[in-house]
Amino acid sequence: MSSLFPFANRRNAMIGIILTLACSLIGQALASLPGFSLIGHLVLALVLGMVIQFSQSITKMARESTGFIANKFLRAGIILLGFKLNLVILMSAGLKSLEAAVFVVAIMITINYFVARFFRVDHILALLTACGCSICGAAAVMGISSALKAKADQSVLAVAIVAILGTVFTLVIVFLQPFLGFSNAQFGVMAGLSLHEIAHAVAAGGSAGPVGTDSAIIAKLSRVLLLAPVALILGVFEAWRQRRKSGDTNSKFKVPIPWFMGGFIIASAIGSYIPAVEIAVPTLVKIAYLILGMVMAALGLNVNFGVIAHEGVRPLTSAALCSVVIMSLAWFIVRTWF
Known part of the structure; x- marks a missing residue:
């Protein structure tokens, strides 16, 4: 039992679990309100966790378990999130959206990373923001941060950047809709290929009606599907980079394989192809977001505000x-291919 819950002070650990759970639940409730839906449940839970820091005594007690939550709960949440990815819908819609998603993600992770490095952004933070903006927002940042062994401040800053820009560009693309000359389906694809969070894509696609919403979801889920392979590739790259940096080329090459990403894909397959599980999928997805909200709150409880303020401008720019x-690229792909 002690190995499962390795806490020196069980009472303080329970305070941390209860507080992060409360932040996640409140974040879910707020996200259902008009206006807050664009910000999203996960980011709201993160902000609530940061607010708790104003009480230093509570924060000190809660931090007994925040490391455990940010690590173990993250893996469980990502695995359960796999049930949201319906492979049947993706395959029935054809491979065009998936092919477009592979192209967008590959190009944009590369561009995001090198532009960030040009602005002298830290290597890990550059990768986190690149993946968050190119794949699926906060969930991508959290999934990739484990493979890269990122610091809490880096993960929080990357999530904040994704949230801010995703919300801004959701409003931008909705404003541009009448001027693009796209059908509702085409506009939905553009939203799904360019916007950061699933919530952003759904919100923008919804402005083009049910057809736009469906197209946005399919295009966005095609990008979500790439989270697992990207996490594996970056894990290998980072292991090679650290080995080369240390100069110890004779040591055994250890790859930090994110096994929980395999669970993400397995959950997707189970939810997609086993009819008996289908009825439970909405509940499992809700649990996934509840757990991930706790993870975000745990990160918020550990964020260093000084680091965020000092490091935020360059990666945001x-x-x-x-x-x-990415919005221009999505426009070009839809115009020429869809």
Whole structure:
């Protein structure tokens, strides 16, 4: 039992679990309100966790379990989130959206990373923001951060950047809709290929009606599907980079394989192809977001505000420029291919 819950002070650990759960539940409730839906449940839970820091005594007690939550709960949440990815819908819609998603993700992770490095953004933070903006927002940041062994401040800053830019560009693309000359389905694909969070894509696609919403979801889920392979590739890359940096080329090459990403894909397959599980999928997805909300609150409880304020401008600027690029790229793909 002690290995499952390795806490020196069980009472303080329970305070941390209860507080992060409360932040997640309140975040879910707020996200259902008009206006807050664009910000999203996960980001709201993160902000609530940061607010708790104003009470230093409670924060000190809660931190007994926040490391455990941010690590173990993250893996469980990502695995359960796999049930949201319906492979049947993706396959029935054809491979065009998936092919477009592979192209967008590959191009944009590369561009995001090198633009961030041009702005002298830290290597890990550059990768986190690149994946968050290119794949699926906060969930991508959290999934990739484990493979990269990112610090809490880096993960929080990357999530904040994704949330801010995703909300801004959701409003931008909705404003541009009448001027694009796209059908509702085409506009939905553009939203799904360019916007950061699933909530952003759904919100923008919804402005084009049910057809736009469906197209946005399919295009966005095609990008979500790439989270697992990208996490594996970046894990290998980072292991090689650290080995080369240390100069110890004779040591055994250890790859930090994110096994929970395999669970993500297995959950997707189970939810997609086993009819008996289908009725439970909405509940499992709700649990996934509840757990991930706890993870975000745990990160918020550990964020260093000084680091965020000092390091935030350059990665935000580089990611904003790349958000313009991904929207332009999505426009070009839809115009020429869809």
